[in-house]
Amino acid sequence: MTGTNDPTNDEMLVETDVSDGLSAAESSVTDDAETVIESKDINVWYGDDHALTDISMEIPENSVTAMIGPSGCGKSTFLRCINRMNDLIDVARVEGDLTLRGKNVYDDDVDPVALRRRVGMVFQKPNPFPKSIYDNVVYGLKIQGIDGDYDQIVEDSLKRAALWDEVKDRLHESGLDLSGGQQQRLCIARAIATDPEVLLMDEPASALDPVATSQIEDLVEELAEDYTVVIVTHNMQQAARISDKTAVFLTGGELVEFDDTQKIFENPESQRVEDYITGKFG
């Protein structure tokens, strides 16, 4: 890793400073205040497999950035670099700089657990815990020892996840009794209960029916008012509908084009991107 390690930059990521990390994050200032995540020449290997090659991009604050590309192109791998989920894979090796508000998330003094509190994640398949709706939402707060008005946090999180009206009378029923779309929104509520800055979504609607999908899409756009959302999707129309910026990864773990979504889908620079999004190859 070649990232900078300015101790004044972002103390919340340091293991000893978890409890008041958010205030430190809010006060941190970078040269470009609108860039939340910046990657410079990120390379990832799974053993000998070079999964990502020299990925550089800047993800702006309070926006939706979509990552599209064929299977195996590395888009989910990149997503997992942002909150160091690749650390959980023994053979994974990451090189390059990936900064969150100017602080390299791969610096030795960064606590991955604290990082993941700032960078929440929602997965392809809804994965509520076998607990009540209420306990699902406060789960992250409890295991991290964060105190607060849990009732209020549950209500706020469920409202932000557009689920409150549907579950407010049965908060103590099992989260597993909800429909697939509701379960996914519950997972979003759980992710935002710890008040992260960034929400990573790995194909959050691919297992849902069209109605639940459109609810998630509406929700993603609303969430971008408060959070920076990075979403991996196989559905190019979904990327076109809900994202502000689009990154196109192609085979070989290469980021071929990163630009405003409108530009990508109306007049991409790269012929390879043009061929991919128009279905001429993939």
Next chain:
Amino acid sequence: MARNSYQTLLNELEEDVLYLSELVAERVRFALDALEDKDERKAEEVIEGDHEINRIYLDLEQDCIDLLALQQPVASDLRFITASFKIITDLERIGDLATNLAQYAIDAENDVYTEVDIRRIGDAALDMVDQAMDAYESEDTELCHSVAERDDNIDTMCNEASQTIVRDLMSGSDFEGDGELDPEEFLVDVRRLLLTVRDLERIGDHAVNVAARTLYMIDNDDSLLF
């Protein structure tokens, strides 16, 4: 994931738009012949053929809607379909103008202002349509600009023709010089001639529209649309 059937649909749309343009150009040519030769049979053929043009236009419009709704095209495919969607409207309107010209050929009672060369203006307008469709088929941006530049030429020809007629009417020389012509009939023929000039000028305008949409289709360049 090559979408072969989708590519086939795109190719068919292009072929059908080109077919419509050939049909429309043929109708304009027939209408100009009818005007020149006072050939009522040819003129009626143009008028009756307008139904066919309208039917093809509506079919192509539906094809574009289907492609947009079912295939969700993007990038160059999106520009091709949206440009084609607009171009077929211009072609259909050129077809309507051809029926106008054919109707003038049927209604015309007398030759008035024979010095106004309708055939020359008509051929110039038709050539612009052909050139715009060549640009569409061959994706030639230079041809698009060339069509737009030629519009000034046809506007000038039409203005000169109109001025010739209006100046002469104001002087009263033509009417006074032909004692056998009924004044009402003469004015109806003159009005028809002015409408002919106006319609030919509009065909040129539609050709420029086709070129402008084609330029957008090729290069995402909307400079000719304004």
